[in-house]
Amino acid sequence: MRWALVIVAACGSRADPSPHVSPSPPPVKLVPIDAGGCPPLSITLDGKPLTPSAIARGTGAAYEIDVDRAGSLACEQRKPAALFVVGALRAPSNTMVGIDFGSHSERATTRIVGASPTKPGDPLDVCVDPPVTVNGDGHMWLTVAGLIHATYCGESP
Numbered sequence: 001m002r003w004a005l006v007i008v009a010a011c012g013s014r015a016d017p018s019p020h021v022s023p024s025p026p027p028v029k030l031v032p033i034d035a036g037g038c039p040p041l042s043i044t045l046d047g048k049p050l051t052p053s054a055i056a057r058g059t060g061a062a063y064e065i066d067v068d069r070a071g072s073l074a075c076e077q078r079k080p081a082a083l084f085v086v087g088a089l090r091a092p093s094n095t096m097v098g099i100d101f102g103s104h105s106e107r108a109t110t111r112i113v114g115a116s117p118t119k120p121g122d123p124l125d126v127c128v129d130p131p132v133t134v135n136g137d138g139h140m141w142l143t144v145a146g147l148i149h150a151t152y153c154g155e156s157p
Contacts, residue, residue: 036113038127041146043067045083054150055080056117056124062097063088063112065126065150075120075153084134084142088112088126099128099144102136108144117152124150 043050051070055077056063066073066082073080087097088110098105113125131145 036111036125036127036147038113038125038129038147039145041148042131042143043145044141044143046140050083052083052148054148056126056150056152058090058152058155061090063090063124063126063152064156065124065148067144067148067150075151078157084136084144086110086126086128086144086148090116099132099134099142101134101142102140104134104136106132106134108132113147120152120154122152124152126150 041052043052052067053070053073054065054067055073055075056065065086065088066080067086068080068083073082084099084101086099086108089097090112097108097110099108108128109130111127111129113127114123117124126148128144128146128148131143133141133143135141
């Protein structure tokens, strides 16, 4: 993981000190940075964290990323029963697409981070930012944010 040094500076003038300006040095903190400035992945289902696995297929001008619990998805599955599906257009720019969860969809801003896959087995990284919350059939809440790492399985038949 890469880190960035962030320095927060206070504004004010030394020539005209005022009581509301602190003479102490500005705070310094380390902030993690993930690929392409995308935050680390965070997925919660009804408020509980979920460790995912993800596979992706090309569908014309877009990628369809199937996401489920860790270890439950494989490229050999014709149409996996994923927990939720994230869409991402092949164009490397911020684009509004959707996250499908149950019978509900919610608009999301996704973008491809890094190189697009060229053959099955290549990685596909997709950033979901800002966070998106979807109410799946009125009984479960899914929140997704950050960088999803998927394995590309090729084009959909």
